[in-house]
Amino acid sequence: MASVLDVRDLTVRFDTADGEVCAVDGLDFSLEAHETLAVVGESGAGKSQIFLAILGLLTRNGRASGTAAFGDHDLIGLDRAALDDIRGRDISIVFQDPMTSMNPSLTIARQMTEVLERHQGMGRIQARAHAIGMLEQVGIADAPARFDTYPYELSGGMRQRVIIAMALLCNPRILIADEPTTSLDVTLQAQILALFHDLKQAFGSAVVVITHDLGVVATLAQRVMVMYAGYAVEISPVDDLFDTPQHPYTRALLNAMPRVDREQSTLVPITGQPPNLERLPPGCPFHPRCPQAFERCRIERPPLETRGVRSKACFLDWTAAPVATGQAVP
Ligand SMILES: Nc1ncnc2c1ncn2[C@@H]1O[C@H](COP(=O)(O)OP(=O)(O)OP(=O)(O)O)[C@@H](O)[C@H]1O
Ligand SMILES: [Mg+2]
Known part of the structure; x- marks a missing residue:
């Protein structure tokens, strides 16, 4: 199978008041097209920083070395503008807390259509229709009515669905989900996992799911790191x-x-x-x-x-x- 992402010798270091910390050390792995890779390990093991580094999202005191081959690009050291283009269009990331991925002062409609206008060059009307269709696809009932609401008007489970819809808007080749269900109750967790499963079939993206929960691993992943x-x-x-x-x-x-x-x-x-x-x-x-x-x-x-x-x-x-x-x- 062809790799969509090939990571070699990835190292992530942070400068701290007490000196340098190495959060990821010489990591090699690849992600195959269409597979789901689970990344597991205790808190602080470096799971999140791997993908934040690859997407150019490390905090200012962090830096990455090594390579992360994605198509013709090496994502490590790619300039900001090029990474901004790739993020959201080719590679999407969903975080544990939906509010960190949403702008609380903008409507769902605005946040979703902006992505489509920017990355896909869609016009207003086309973007609206596409975005509403995506909300329906992630199981949001009465999507047209929800579309013009603000994030705080939605329940936690619904917000997580909206975030997943946003992540899928541009049909990314890689979807990274960092503890996507940790903040949800058990019933909602099961629903969101079932949703991931269905969406994977429908979209065929490669998925990385970062999790503490080996139950998630067993139901969703083909490979585990x-x-x-x-x-x-x-x-x-x-x-x-x-x-x-x-x-x-x-x-x-x-x-x-x-x-x-x-x-x-x-x-x-x-x-x-x-x-x-x-x-x-x-x-x-x-x-x-x-x-x-x-x-x-x-x-x-x-x-x-x-x-x-x-x-x-x-x-x-x-x-x-x-x-x-x-x-x-x-
Ligand atoms: N901004 C930072 N400054 C300094 N060190 C950091 C910073 N962010 C992360 N680290 C270091 O990197 C390590 C790995 O962090 P990371 O966020 O990848 O952990 P994780 O495996 O995702 O844990 P969790 O399961 O709790 O999310 C941390 O233990 C910490 O030592
Ligand atoms: Mg983490």
Whole structure:
């Protein structure tokens, strides 16, 4: 399959009062056309900064190096105007809190038609019709009536639908959803996930979904990238990841995940402290929390090695069967 995005040696650093912090370190991954890639890992693992860097949206104290090939462009270091063109037209991003992606003082109509006028060169009337059609497509009942309202007049679930409609307006090749359902209640989460699923079929965009929720991963993604302290520790097709997790951190995440097919009492929280990026240990960043760490892990950082469709950054041997650390993964 052809990659729509190919990221090599992506590094993101921030200047802070206490010195430099490396949020993403030498990351390699690609996104295939039409696939859904889930990015998982604990808070602070670097998930959001990967995509903010690629879209030129880092805060002022941040900077990125490496390459992110998108068509003929390298998005890292592309000038502002060119990135502004690509963002919203070819690559869209949806954030956890819909209000951060909306202008509270403009109507939904204005915000949506502006995108179409700017990126697609549509006239007023055509843009209105197209935008209303998109609202209908994301399941907004009575879309023409909702169109001329302000964001605060909508419920949280409806706002999230509007944001998704806005993200899809220009039929992007890549849709990035950063914790798209975290702020919603469980019923709405399920509805928005079902919507993503349907829209993916309809639009055929490649989707990146950043999430803490392995349930989201299981229902939506074909592949998973597991992040730890700015590194990708495992990249695998979703079924393989659940069946035979290769990295001890992936196993720990799975063991900590509530599952319908398992007693609540078998949940095993991940032990130890989440990593402090300002003071990462030498060797593998996960070694202080790893039940299987050995001498080499404390000295050398394991590179990401690939075998077939899977990659892992761990010195342990590849395992073909579920490993019985904590609970076996059924
Ligand atoms: N503006 C900033 N200034 C300094 N450091 C930052 C800044 N933004 C992010 N970082 C650093 O980058 C790390 C990764 O941040 P990132 O937002 O990618 O985490 P995340 O994996 O998306 O977490 P979450 O699940 O909580 O959203 C943070 O832990 C923090 O150390
Ligand atoms: Mg984040």
